[in-house]
Amino acid sequence: MTCSPSLFRRAVGLALIVLAATATLLLGSPSTPRAHAAPTLTTVEPGVLTVGTEGTYAPFTYHENGTGPLTGFDVDIITDIAKKLGLRVKFVEANFDSLFPALEAGRFDLIANQISYSAERAAKYDLSDPYVQTASVIIARSDDTSIRSVDDLRGKTAAQSLTSNYAEIAKAAGAVIEPVDGFSTAIRLLDQGRVQATVNDELTAKNYLTSTGDTKVKIAATTPDVSRQVFAARKNSGLMPAINTEISALRDEGTLDKTYAKYFDATAKSPSSWDVVRSNLVPLLKSAIxxxxxxxxxxxxxxxxxxxxxxLARMSSRRIISGVAQIYISIIRGTPLLVQLFIIFYALPELNIVVSPFPAAIVAFSLNVGGYAAEIIRAAIESIPKGQWEAASTIGMNYTTTLRRIILPQAARTAVPPLSNTLISLVKDTSLASTILVTELFRQAQNASAASFDYLALYSTAAAYYLVICLVLSFGQSTLETRLRKYVAT
Known part of the structure; x- marks a missing residue:
């Protein structure tokens, strides 16, 4: 039986149609979009979305009970977005005024900390689409009836974070700005009557009043400003198209509303001060250790x-060496330790020198100790009679051997008391490391107090830990002095 060419062509055409239909069923129609794949994003750490946040700003970003994991409205939203993008999220905590400098220094990819949209910020940073919109309110003392509108802020003192939009609102109204590192400090100053107002988000204010039952302050007025909360990244980061897509997805599927209800429609019972201290004893001790x-x-x-x-360089007979040592000492002693920390951590990245938080703190503190202790050691060495050098020389000892076996053991006893003071000061100065993203004892106390607003109990507990450490060091100083007495020439 022969097959005509036309019949053959029809059979081939039918087979191709069946094949195409089968492929469409298996692979999906070309006109039907597939589930979108996570775009390839350039981040500080590959596969990780590193997020800067305060960790002390309830209910947006805080530690539950002061000791639990980081939580909050912003934390949950950005975590959901990272999951949708196929990225692991890592949070880096810092004071609010340190967030933008750290972002510019490349310490993290974006900020999730109830950042309000502004034209100035949009010109300098990549800002996402708004994920929540809130009103701004003025918080004043309950017995203050002089503040009823934003115009009444003129001449009043308002506690504000300098880099926040709320500081701009207060400043534009004619208020005198008292700089603070966050809302918890601002509300504490207001409670104590040290300032007359603070401007902040309505949700934050209501959460504070509900969770603490504080009757000393009130929401005195609502400003005309509406805050649109966004995420912020470095300019031209390439992150925002993907993040905006996921914000829309979270809104469409109702996740944004559910997360909002979780943090803003529920009431929380404030624990007693003893419960707060008891639950933070171990975390504070761990941070100290x-x-x-x-x-x-x-x-x-x-x-x-x-x-x-x-x-030793300072004592050198060579002027260049002695001069360099003197310049180093002058720079260290002539500049604040906090400025030194900021230069090393926030400024050096502009020269492509990026140091991690803990090593950066070690570098700054070591250089600072070196500058102050150098003069202590020099004075101790020069207090040793020159006859000791001459006697060592007569028995054939060279400079290094004389220094190691004769001079330094005797100078050590003279240097121990002032060096111990330097060490004890260093223990307390480590609290400054919290400004460059290092979590130590004081930072842990800040985390805990931000969640409970129980400042006196928690800061007193932190002070007790510092006191114990310093007492142990003082005891060690006395013991060491006793042992070194045998090296003193009589």
Whole structure:
């Protein structure tokens, strides 16, 4: 039986149609979009979305009970977005005024901390689409009837974070701005009558009043400003198209509304001060052991090595060497430690020198100790009678051997008391490391107090830990002085 060409062509055409239909069923119609794949995004750490946040700004970003994991409205939203993008989220905590400098220094990819949209910020940073919109309110003392509108802020003192939109609202109204590091500090100053008002988000204010039952303050007025909350990234980061897509997806599927209800439609019972302290004793101790003490010990040992070298250079008969040492000492002693920290952590990245938080703190503290301790060591060495050098020389000892076996053991006893003071000051100065993203004892106390607003109890507990550490060091100083007495020439 023969097949005509036309019949053959029809059979082939039918087979191609069946094949195309089968492929369409298996692979999906070309006109039907597939579930979108996560775009390839350039982040600080591949596969990780590193997010900067305060961790002390309830209910947007805080630690539950002060000791639990990081939580909050902004934390949940950005975590959901990261999951949809196929990225693991990592949070880096810092004071609010440190967030934008750290973002520009490349410490994280974006900020999730109830950032309000403004034209100025949009010109400098990549801002996402708004994920929530809230009103701004003026919080004043309950017995203050002079503030009924934003115009009444003129001449009043308002506690504000300098880099926040709320500071701009208060400043534009004619208020005198008292800089603070966050809402918890602002509300504390207002409670104590040190300032007359603070401008902040309505949701934050209502959450504070509900969770604490504070009757000393009230929402005195609502400003005309409406805050649109966004995420912020470095300019031309390439992150925002993907993030905006996921914000829309969360809104469409109702996740935004559910998360909102979780944090703003529920009421919380404030625990007693004793419960707050008891639940934070171990976390505060852990922060002291893993943060404050290692930071102090490492920095002091490195600082002493620097100080000895600088002290010997300072005593050198060569003017260039002595002059360089003197310049180093002058710079360290002539600039605040906080400024030194900020230069190393926030400014050096502009020169492509990026140091992680803990090592950056060690570098700053070590250099600071080196500058101060160098003069202590120099004075101790020069207090040893020159006859000791001459006697060592007569028995054939060289400079290094004389220094190691004769001079330094005797100078050590003279140097121990002032060096101990330097060490004890360093223990307390480590609290400044919280400004460059290091979580140590004081930062942990801030986290806990931000969740409970129980400042007196928690800061007193942190102070007790610092006191215990310093008392142990003082005891060690006395013991060391006793042992070194045998090296004193009589």
């Amino acid at each position: 893993t943060g404050t003490i290692p930071l102090t010990a490492i920095s002091f040992v490195i600082g002493l090595a620097i100080a000895l070298g600088v002290a």
